Amino acid sequence: xxxxxxxxxxxxxxxxxxxxxxxxxxxxxxxxxxxxxxxxxxxxxxxxxxxxxxxxxxxxxxxxxxxxxxxxxxxxxxxxxxxxxxxxxxxxxxxxxxxxxxxxxxxxxxxxxxxxxxxxxxxxxxxxxxxxxxxxxxxxxxxxxxxxxxxxxxxxxxxxxxxxxxxxxxxxxxxxxxxxxxxxxxxxxxxxxxxxxxxxxxxxxxxxxxxxxxxxxxxxxxxxxxxxxxxxxxxxxxxxxxxxxxxxxxxxxxxxxxxxxxxxxxxxxxxxxxxxxxxxxxxxxxxxx
Amino acid sequence: xxxxxxxxxxxxxxxxxxxxxxxxxxxxxxxxxxxxxxxxxxxxxxxxxxxxxxxxxxxxxxxxxxxxxxxxxxxxxxxxxxxxxxxxxxxxxxxxxxxxxxxxxxxxxxxxxxxxxxxxxxxxxxxxxxxxxxxxxxxxxxxxxxxxxxxxxxxxxxxxxxxxxxxxxxxxxxxxxxxxxxxxxxxxxxxxxxxxxxxxxxxxxxxxxxxxxxxxxxxxxxxxxxxxxxxxxxxxxxxxxxxxxxxxxxxxxxxxxxxxxxxxxxxxxxxxxxxxxxxxxxxxxxxxxxxxxxxxxxxxxxxxxxxxxxxxxxxxxxxxxxxxxxxxxxxxxxxxxxxxxxxxxxxxxxxxxxxxxxxxxxxxxxx
Numbered sequence: 115x116x117x118x119x120x121x122x123x124x125x126x127x128x129x130x131x132x133x134x135x136x137x138x139x140x141x142x143x144x145x146x147x148x149x150x151x152x153x154x155x156x157x158x159x160x161x162x163x164x165x166x167x168x169x170x171x172x173x174x175x176x177x178x179x180x181x182x183x184x185x186x187x188x189x190x191x192x193x194x195x196x197x198x199x200x201x202x203x204x205x206x207x208x209x210x211x212x213x214x215x216x217x218x219x220x221x222x223x224x225x226x227x228x229x230x231x232x233x234x235x236x237x238x239x240x241x242x243x244x245x246x247x248x249x250x251x252x253x254x255x256x257x258x259x260x261x262x263x264x265x266x267x268x269x270x271x272x273x274x275x276x277x278x279x280x281x282x283x284x285x286x287x288x289x290x291x292x293x294x295x296x297x298x299x300x301x302x303x304x305x306x307x308x309x310x311x312x313x314x315x316x317x318x319x320x321x322x323x324x325x326x327x328x329x330x331x332x333x334x335x336x337x338x339x340x341x342x343x344x345x346x347x348x349x350x351x352x353x354x355x356x357x358x359x360x361x362x363x364x365x366x367x368x369x370x371x372x373x374x375x376x377x378x379x380x381x382x383x384x385x386x387x388x389x390x391x392x393x394x395x396x397x398x399x400x401x402x403x
Numbered sequence: 404x405x406x407x408x409x410x411x412x413x414x415x416x417x418x419x420x421x422x423x424x425x426x427x428x429x430x431x432x433x434x435x436x437x438x439x440x441x442x443x444x445x446x447x448x449x450x451x452x453x454x455x456x457x458x459x460x461x462x463x464x465x466x467x468x469x470x471x472x473x474x475x476x477x478x479x480x481x482x483x484x485x486x487x488x489x490x491x492x493x494x495x496x497x498x499x500x501x502x503x504x505x506x507x508x509x510x511x512x513x514x515x516x517x518x519x520x521x522x523x524x525x526x527x528x529x530x531x532x533x534x535x536x537x538x539x540x541x542x543x544x545x546x547x548x549x550x551x552x553x554x555x556x557x558x559x560x561x562x563x564x565x566x567x568x569x570x571x572x573x574x575x576x577x578x579x580x581x582x583x584x585x586x587x588x589x590x591x592x593x594x595x596x597x598x599x600x601x602x603x604x605x606x607x608x609x610x611x612x613x614x615x616x617x618x619x620x621x622x623x624x625x626x627x628x629x630x631x632x633x634x635x636x637x638x639x640x641x642x643x644x645x646x647x648x649x650x651x652x653x654x655x656x657x658x659x660x661x662x663x664x665x666x667x668x669x670x671x672x673x674x675x676x677x678x679x680x681x682x683x684x685x686x687x688x689x690x691x692x693x694x695x696x697x698x699x700x701x702x703x704x705x706x707x708x709x710x711x712x713x714x715x716x717x718x719x720x721x722x723x724x725x726x727x728x729x730x731x732x733x734x735x736x737x738x739x740x741x742x743x744x745x746x747x748x749x750x751x752x753x754x755x756x757x758x759x760x761x762x763x764x765x766x767x768x769x770x
Contacts, residue, residue: 197756203700203704206700207744210697210701213744214738214739214742214743215744217735217737218735218741220737227737372576381565385561386551
């Protein structure tokens, strides 16, 4: 196995996770459950392909993709923050709606029930192994930026307060609701970017193309104990397992299904606290009056 | 956390008056239906069709003919099981998002049991054996989050989601690597346990997959109702769902109730596997659950966590799903995927909102 090709492939696989998990950290640290990353990614992916297809420019696609994720995030925020609806139920609904709406629009715009036509993307120089894609570099920077924001900025402090001690935050004049709105919006845009990367990398949208990546990102958030950098490392770990599976294909050393399970098993192990318990933000999932 | 009917209701005398409870239970689904209809109109119009014509087509294709109606009943059967499973957990304040994999595991176990039985085993023997196998498999999957919740406090939502992926991958490995008929992703046909279909009794239903499992679903709904509202265990379960701390103080072992609730929830979802395996295809096929477990969440929610409400909601969602096929020539059936999401969303939002509005209105009326 060539270590360089392993590393580059691992990073390419990790990018959508890095975007989505970074978004997940922001929302969950503010107290909003991120079951919705899957739906945000999917809508971002579709919106990116639609924007690129209509304009011919992948940069427009990046913009529309971010907006696609943002749109669903705002629906989620409105329901859970303004209307205090159950975050998990709404999360499930958001994911189902994202699948349904992208399917419907796929039919409406591209007259297909499986995939869009080919669209432009970034890079493509075979010698660069995907590293001539600006989104890839952005994906590598985002976790660091999110870590900086969460730990080193006043807004990051508010996010953490909203997720841990919302009442205390309110008592010193922080509007928990507003902080949560912004946090969910950020998570939608970041997860949307994950979908953008995925779709533009494959140069098309296919039905349900995120295929559970949003949940792997959520696993990374939990396995990384709601810390942006640790979550990013978890993304890389999960991507490494996937790369291993792809590169081992044909050798039948381990059935691929067992490698697929790794992120999920590790997450459950982390939650059960076998090696240091993963403790979520105290106010996660609770509506604020 | 849970969206149970009573929620934070403060009983006035012996309980919330019947009329108030009915209003709070029935308004949210009604609001959701209205919202879904409006969204449906918009989708149909965006496709350049007439909503009235499409809705008429939908009704004709589902309730308007015996075949369509049979298909609705078939789809409603699986949804009833997963809906009952989810609502059972919610009554205890627990969110079982794992019914998708519990359903699949149940179907798999039912197929294994049906394969293990000798040819010609009478149904009165084969059905209970297959059901027990299905229930055990579903219950085994359900007991994992139950144990992790009770023992370590691991959140059941995350565990059940993660477990879905693990169990489905495991089943895929069994089927793809070991048990499949060549060129397919399904097991051989079962030797015993095949259920009679509705079409065997009524010729008009010919071709539809509705079968005896429908009766099993109704019986299970009755059993769940009896357990929840007439048995001691169900009383404890509901008490824990409303106020775990108060229940603990009142002498109920909350951990044990959680364990029981999630495991039984898995059992119910697992038994649902018989509808496809024993009633329809007579083999287990990879991916047969096809989202029915997730739809169970919608069914439980719209059915307001009441066993009989769940049956009605299952019928409603089955109609949507079958209706999608009926209108596909005019509007893409994907429209129904959107509407299902919209219905869940609208119910989730309208439950707290309707309660707030009703309470406010009553307060004004009292004043």
